[in-house]
Amino acid sequence: MNLFKIIYSGKDKYLELAEKMVEKAVAEKGREAAVKFPGTAYALPVIYAITGEKITTVGELEKALDLARGFAHEGRLLQDALDAGTASAMLAEIIEAVKYTLVDDPYRPPLQGHLTDAQIRAFGVPLVTQDIPGVAVLIGKCQDSETAGRIIKEYQEKGILTFMVGKIIDQAIEQGVKMGIDLRVIPLGYEIESVIHVVSVAIRASLIFGAVAPGDFQAHKQYTKDRIKAFVNVFDDWDDKIIAAGAAAIELGFPAITETYINEVPTLLLHQPNNEKVIKTSLEARGIKIKVTKIDIPVGVASAFEGERVRKGDMHAEFGGTKTKAWELVQMKDMAEVEDHKIELIGPDIDSADTVPYRLPLAIVVDVAGKNMQEDFEPVLERRLHYFMNYTEGVMHIGQRNIAWVRIGKESYEKGLRLKHLGEVIYAKMKDEFDKVVDKCQVTIYTDKDKVEQLEKELALPKYAARDERLSSLVDENVDTFYSCTLCQSFAPAHVCIVTPERLGLCGAVSWLDAKATKELDPTGACQPVPKEGLEDEQNGIWAEVNKAVEKASQGAVSRVSLYSILVDPMTSCGCFECICGIVPEANGVIIVNREYGDMTPVGMTFGELASMTGGGVQTPGFMGHGRHFIGSKKFMSAEGGIARIVWMPKELKEDVRERLDKTAKELYGIENFTDMICDETIATDSEGLLEFLEAKGHPALQLDPLM
Ligand code: SF4
Ligand code: CU1
Ligand code: NI
Secondary structure (H helix, E strand, O other): OOHHHHHHHHHHHHHHHHHHHHHHHHHHHOOOOEOOOOOOOOOOHHHHHHHOOOOOEHHHHHHHHHHHHHHOOOOOOHHHHHHHHHHHHHHHHHHHHHHHHHOOOOOOOOOOOOOOHHHHHHOHHHHHOOOOOOEEEEEOOOOOHHHHHHHHHHHHHOOOEEEEEOOHHHHHHHOOOOOEHHHOEEEEEOOHHHHHHHHHHHHHHHHHOOOOOOOOHHHHHHHHHHHOOEEEEEOOOOOHHHHHHHHHHHHOOOOEEEOOOOOOEOOOEEEOOOOOOHHHHHHHHOOOOOOOOOOOOOOOEOHHHHHOOOOHHHEEEEEEOOOOOEEEEEEEOOHHHOOOOOEEEEOOOOOOOOOOOEEEOEEEEEEEEOOOOOHHHHHHHHHHHHHHHHHEOOEEEEOOHHHOEEEEEHHHHHOOOOHHHHHHHHHHHHHHHOOOOOOEEEEEEEOOHHHHHHHHHHHHHHHHHHHHHHHHHOOHHHOOEEEEEOHHHHOOOOOOEEEEOOEOOOOOOOOHHHHHHHHHHOOOOOEEEEEOOOEEEOOOOEEHHHHHHHHHHOOOOOOOOOOOOOOOOOOOEOOOOOEEEEEEHHHOEEEEEEOOOOOOOOOOOOHHHHHOOOEOOEOOOOEEEEOHHHHHOOOOOHHHOHHHHEEEOOHHHHHHHHHHHHHHHHHHHOOOOHHHHOEOOOOOOOHHHHHHHHHHHOOHHHHOOOOO
């Protein structure tokens, strides 16, 4: 079989279909009709990245066809064949774009189709932390459903983000594989063209995080090859279109592993007929190493289970919520006080009653000891409890401290999961993630009502209060060290966050205490101390040492950064920010939009469009990515007047930050209920309505100096 012939023939089939689809779109919708995928600021992203052309109308699709044709010259070299693969990708994107033009939602659950920019941005943190160590694209149909189910499940347990195209989706459904974006098992669609939606994810990572210029295809290929750890598995049922898509993947640096022998190209196209070995072959081909902590409990423990929900009807036991008390605490102890790996349950377990759902009070107390442990790290470790429990199959954890809420599903209970196993998970994960500071760890789980209540009063509440006290005294003025974080450089090579007590990392996941702990855990790692020295500009928050650190960590890309301004040398963004703020000159303030909000804002841009204004470690005055928690900070654009500049936020975000924001506004300006003066989408999404509202409320931004 001639591999090149197969690819060219596949490409021809895409071309034929794409031409037909475009014709159909012209006939049904007319050349002026808009063409777009939902929730992206990058038009047809693959074509945009490859050619620099933004295709936005049906008429322009004809131009896109020409662009794709131009890529596909038939020749004898591997590169010619790979170009035909690239052309196939562009044509597949045209076909998919027409689907979205002809009907509103061509993909219905469980099928995913296109992913939005926001969904891609949300993958940023788990990708950089290696929570998601790689990306698998499974195409075709396995020999049997059991094999498909087993392979998918194994990828899931390894944390691999798994996309499926073709009949394997039905096999997964048949096997009861739970799927969805949150579970990191994503069925794209049945037709091979739908594979473009994962190519689009890789390409947009390059546009968003890498800030690679549209049209510089060489640079995009380099980015995806170096930074996106993806690979393709083609199962039995292949045809030439699938192989042409595989060629497109290979061109991006993603190896394809086929079950049927087609041909082999060292490191790029591999043949693995044995289904038992396909995972190993794939991970090796892409150089993906998986760190596994084997935890001996009856259910799986994997980051991919994090998004799993336990619904009321599927629930065996419940703790907290509104029904019972539930709290958790990590506390530092002396070495002699901790017996390593002691796990104790005080009170009834979840199999001692026959009323289901079974409701109990719960307290989880984790004692840790270690030479390098510090009291400051307690909350850092404690916050991980949420993740450790969520990673456990069939366990859902919400909240923290004494507003914890835990559910255990029936299925996992029936597999044998009991409370002690939660202790095992916590123990194993603490020792694994925090090995440099935790030498010994013991876990005590209380379900005895009196004990839970008594210890809450005597132990937990005083501890929480002391921590809050410590946190409120933790202001930038009171420390002599900030931290740099460069974790995101694996995707945004020039980006550096400077983390201060009052300004957390823009991903929302790294506070000053987290950074301090990270430095202790990994002394030469992503978080490095930056001495707060050489003050150059007090108002904007510019220090010579900070500049030096940023210049070094960004390899010279950025040499001057302010910590308190969004106009003067603002901090850069990588792409995974929780929120973005952008100025509205006519309102003399800024709007803030969170990633979850998908609709229009008063600046005439969606989150995705605003977000595309910044990213990849570039400074863009007037636009800045930041964490949710930064919104209530006294340092939030304090150079420009502070939080009084906030004029609009989505309602959900307002409610989330209300308490802290109101408190800060009271302290800074003596304003009560400041959050109520901020407009939201239920009031206005245009600048006229916004201004009207601000005037009616007497919003303080209107009295401040002109922003520009
Ligand atoms: Fe990335 Fe900044 Fe968060 Fe570090 S603090 S993980 S660099 S966004
Ligand atoms: Cu990031
Ligand atoms: Ni980012």
